[in-house]
Amino acid sequence: xxxxxxxxxxxxxxxxxxxxxxxxxxxxxxxxxxxxxxxxxxxxxxxxxxxxxxxxxxxxxxxxxxxxxxxxxxxxxxxxxxxxxxxxxxxxxxxxxxxxxxxxxxxxxxxxxxxxxxxxxxxxxxxxxxxxxxxxxxxxxxxxxxxxxxxxxxxxxxxxxxxxxxxxxxxxxxxxxxxxxxxxxxxxxxxxxxxxxxxxxxxxxxxxxxxxxxxxxxxxxxxxxxxxxxxxxxxxxxxxxxxxxxxxxxxxxxxxxxxxxxxxxxxxxxxxxxxxxxxxxxxxxxxxxxxxxxxxxxxxxxxxxxxxxxxxxxxxxxxxxxxxxxxxxxxxxxxxxxxxxxxxxxxxxxxxxxxxxxxxxxxxxxxxxxxxxxxxxxxxxxxxxxxxxxxxxxxxxxxxxxxxxxxxxxxxxxxxxxxxxxxxxxxxxxxxxxxxxxxxxxx
Amino acid sequence: xxxxxxxxxxxxxxxxxxxxxxxxxxxxxxxxxxxxxxxxxxxxxxxxxxxxxxxxxxxxxxxxxxxxxxxxxxxxxxxxxxxxxxxxxxxxxxxxxxxxxxxxxxxxxxxxxxxxxxxxxxxxxxxxxxxxxxxxxxxxxxxxxxxxxxxxxxxxxxxxxxxxxxxxxxxxx
Numbered sequence: 001x002x003x004x005x006x007x008x009x010x011x012x013x014x015x016x017x018x019x020x021x022x023x024x025x026x027x028x029x030x031x032x033x034x035x036x037x038x039x040x041x042x043x044x045x046x047x048x049x050x051x052x053x054x055x056x057x058x059x060x061x062x063x064x065x066x067x068x069x070x071x072x073x074x075x076x077x078x079x080x081x082x083x084x085x086x087x088x089x090x091x092x093x094x095x096x097x098x099x100x101x102x103x104x105x106x107x108x109x110x111x112x113x114x115x116x117x118x119x120x121x122x123x124x125x126x127x128x129x130x131x132x133x134x135x136x137x138x139x140x141x142x143x144x145x146x147x148x149x150x151x152x153x154x155x156x157x158x159x160x161x162x163x164x165x166x167x168x169x170x171x172x173x174x175x176x177x178x179x180x181x182x183x184x185x186x187x188x189x190x191x192x193x194x195x196x197x198x199x200x201x202x203x204x205x206x207x208x209x210x211x212x213x214x215x216x217x218x219x220x221x222x223x224x225x226x227x228x229x230x231x232x233x234x235x236x237x238x239x240x241x242x243x244x245x246x247x248x249x250x251x252x253x254x255x256x257x258x259x260x261x262x263x264x265x266x267x268x269x270x271x272x273x274x275x276x277x278x279x280x281x282x283x284x285x286x287x288x289x290x291x292x293x294x295x296x297x298x299x300x301x302x303x304x305x306x307x308x309x310x311x312x313x314x315x316x317x318x319x320x321x322x323x324x325x326x327x328x329x330x331x332x333x334x335x336x337x338x339x340x341x342x343x344x345x346x347x348x349x350x351x352x353x354x355x356x357x358x359x360x361x362x363x364x365x366x367x368x369x370x371x372x373x374x375x376x377x378x379x380x381x382x383x384x385x386x387x388x389x390x391x392x393x394x395x396x397x398x399x400x401x402x403x404x405x406x407x408x409x410x411x412x413x414x415x416x417x418x419x420x421x422x423x424x425x426x427x428x429x430x431x432x433x434x435x436x437x438x439x440x441x442x443x
Numbered sequence: 444x445x446x447x448x449x450x451x452x453x454x455x456x457x458x459x460x461x462x463x464x465x466x467x468x469x470x471x472x473x474x475x476x477x478x479x480x481x482x483x484x485x486x487x488x489x490x491x492x493x494x495x496x497x498x499x500x501x502x503x504x505x506x507x508x509x510x511x512x513x514x515x516x517x518x519x520x521x522x523x524x525x526x527x528x529x530x531x532x533x534x535x536x537x538x539x540x541x542x543x544x545x546x547x548x549x550x551x552x553x554x555x556x557x558x559x560x561x562x563x564x565x566x567x568x569x570x571x572x573x574x575x576x577x578x579x580x581x582x583x584x585x586x587x588x589x590x591x592x593x594x595x596x597x598x599x600x601x602x603x604x605x606x607x608x609x610x611x612x613x614x615x616x
Contacts, residue, residue: 181595207593209557223561228546228588230561251565251589254558267562269589272520272569274562295562311559318518318559339518341556355556381600384556400553402600409600435557 027104027127027134029073029162038075039104039161041068042082042128046109046121047090056146057111060121063150064107066194067168068157071394072423077103095131103128105161109153119143123153125160135160147196148442155441167389168193171439172396173211173220174414176200177432180407186434188222188235193438195428201235210385213439214257220437221245221255221264232266234281246279246286254297259305265289267297276310276327289327300344300352301325302369309333309343309352309369320354322369333371342385345369347440348392351419355384355397364397366419377421387438394418396427398434500540502615509533512596512610513571518555520566522574530571533613534578547571548612549589550596552605557591564589571611 029039043065046057068074083097089108098106109123118140125135135156141149148169155166176189187204188211191197201220202208211222220235232245232252245252250270257264262281267274276290276299290296294314301308309322315332318339323330334340338358345352349369356363356376362383367374382400389395396416403410412434414427427436497503505511509532515523522530537543549568551560568587576582595608 181598184593186593207590209593225588225590228586230588251561253561267558269562269565272566272573272587274565295559295566297562298556298558311556318555339555341559357554357556360554382553403598405597405599405601405604407598410598 027130027161038073040077040102041074041105041107041157042077042098042101042103043068043079043107044082044086044089044109045079046111046123047086048111050113053111053113056113056119056143057109057121060111060146060150060153061107061109063147063194064154064157067151067154070194070425071158072418072425073158073162077101093126093128093131095126095128098126098128105134105157107157113143114140117142119146119149121149121153123156125157147192151192151194164393165391165441167391167394167438167441169442170390171213171217171442172414172427172436173201173213173439174398174429174436175209175211175434176429177412177434178204181403181410182407188220189429189433190220190237191429198430201237201240210254210435212256212437215259215261215440217439217442219257221257221266223253223255232264234264246284248286252277254299256300258301259303265299265301265308267299276308287327289323289325290330291327298342302345303347303349307345307369309345311341311343318357320352333369334367334374335371336374344386344388346388346392347390350392353386353388353395355386364395364417366395375421377417377419378415378424383415385435387436389416389438390440392419396436396438398436400434500543500615505533505536505613505615509536511613511615512607514606515567515609515611517552517605517609518563520563520570522570527574530574531578534575534580537575537580537584544584544586544616545575546614546616547575547585547587548594548614549587550594550608550610550612551592552608553592553595553600554605555592557593560591560593561589562591564591567609567611571613 043061045061048054048057065076069076081101084094093106106126106128112120114120120140122138124133127134137156139149151169154168158166170193172193173190175186178185185204186207188201188208190201206224206226208224211220213220222233224233230251232255233242234245235242248268250268252266252268255264255266263278265278268277273293274295274297276296278287292314294312296312298311299308306325307322308325312321318341319332320334320340320343321330322333338356341355343352343354351366352369353366356365361379363376363379364383364386365376380399381402383397386395386397394416398412398414400412401409412432414429414433414436415424416427417424497507509529513526513529547568549564551564568589572585572587597604597607
């Protein structure tokens with residue numbers, strides 16, 4: 001379905017300029033620092049000329065406001081505080097009206113249904129204090145894709161005000177869970193980053209775990225047990241076709257795509273021993289990377305594809321190691337107390353996120369690829385499986401509560417958190433959720 | 444788009460039905476001719492004693508005789524000394540029922556990460572398998588599978604529940 005969206009979505013991105021003033025000292029949110037107060041931003045309903053357009057404008061701005069608010073970096077101002085009326089706003093913002101309600105930034109726009117059935121949305125982002133346009137863009141698409149269009153605008157605003165790429169026009173694949181722990185259904189589900197457009201990809205008859213996107217979003221690789229065969233699978237989102245990856249004599253698990261999408265890296269267990277392998281998806285050539293009696297699993301490539309971080313108990317306890325992509329040059333990465341697991345290299349390359357277990361608590365943390373600057377972002381009875389937003393600034397993971405003997409509790413939910421450790425939020429799913437995987441930005 | 448599964452569901456659930464044939468019990472009336480009064484119908488012969496308990500060679504039989512799970516320490520896959528009796532029993536039981544095969548399932552408690560626990564469960568299942576091989580069981584009669592922490596035996600987030608969920612389970616095929 002993703003590909004059909006990609007095919008049908010025509011985004012004419014047209015820069016629209018209002019004033020030609022030179023940029024002044026920038027209006028900017030610094031997201032590399034710790035917590036700071038979110039930037040007040042006024043997001044006005046995009047104007048329309050008929051009830052349909054007015055409604056579309058309201059819907060689009062609602063999604064944008066929700067995106068920006070959830071990021072924790074922006075505080076959309078209550079529309080009831082707005083002074084300037086919509087009609088005059090269509091001509092030109094009256095900046096003093098926005099300064100007086102403390103808006104730092106202002107978003108205006110229009111929604112139009114065009115003769116060819118396309119929805120055209122123009123928006124402008126204004127620096128209220130400078131009285132100046134920061135961004136002006138127009139997009140058109142089939143009306144059914146209005147949410148993606150809204151997310152693209154959110155991404156444009158986020159990028160202009162933070163200097164970082166956004167992550168709103170993205171999707172999440174995860175495991176939807178239901179039922180008591182001893183008989184729990186675990187199946188693949190996909191949704192937009194904000195929880196919209198949720199649907200199931202498998203029917204729940206088979207245990208399904210650890211899904212991951214391909215870099216192009218066309219495919220998902222995951223682990224499933226079908227008829228006593230625990231294997232890595234490949235699912236084409238476009239066709240719905242699923243296949244077992246390769247013909248391995250033992251259990252294959254913990255799959256991830258290489259950054260170029262050409263290979264899957266995973267573990268294969270034989271006679272109780274788990275090693276890391278790659279499989280070239282085109283030639284089907286299999287290469288073994290580790291050779292050790294220890295458990296070697298949870299491999300993740302660096303974004304340049306030259307290195308692999310993984311999880312091993314070769315030193316006696318579960319720790320993180322890095323090796324070259326050909327398996328050479330293994331060195332230990334983690335050195336703190338406790339056990340380390342599920343390392344994932346940031347798409348920016350600057351951090352590795354992981355799960356840590358220490359004295360009965362679980363943590364989600366990050367460290368530099370040289371092992372320095374280790375920081376715990378959140379902790380609970382059980383938190384596991386971080387996944388990076390494509391801009392490398394936000395992580396998603398799952399948290400599970402403890403359970404009593406009657407099975408009460410044991411609730412699993414998805415959460416997101418900034419790498420500063422701030423803005424921890426639940427990502428709402430229809431049922432319980434685990435093993436989230438965040439997609440790259442949709443092309 | 445409705446997702447179409449093309450997975451081959453090869454989990455054929457074979458219901459092994461017990462086929463005990465009860466011998467016919469017929470009351471034969473031997474007429475003597477001397478008595479005018481029909482003798483009282485003899486009470487039907489009592490059925491022959493059925494073996495009490497589960498069918499020999501079944502999952503229930505194994506569970507009743509030896510237990511069908513052995514347990515492991517936290518983050519360990521060594522066969523514990525207190526498991527030896529059970530495992531020796533499994534080996535003897537397999538010798539007695541030469542047509543039975545076992546799938547050894549390796550399971551973990553929830554205090555680890557999913558992927559690592561899949562590997563750990565695999566180790567546990569193989570530790571059990573290797574023990575049985577050393578007791579002379581034919582390798583063709585044993586297969587292993589790991590469920591990691593995703594098929595707990597009992598509910599609960601207590602040490603007691605964790606101890607039960609760290610196990611190797613002998614599934615009779």
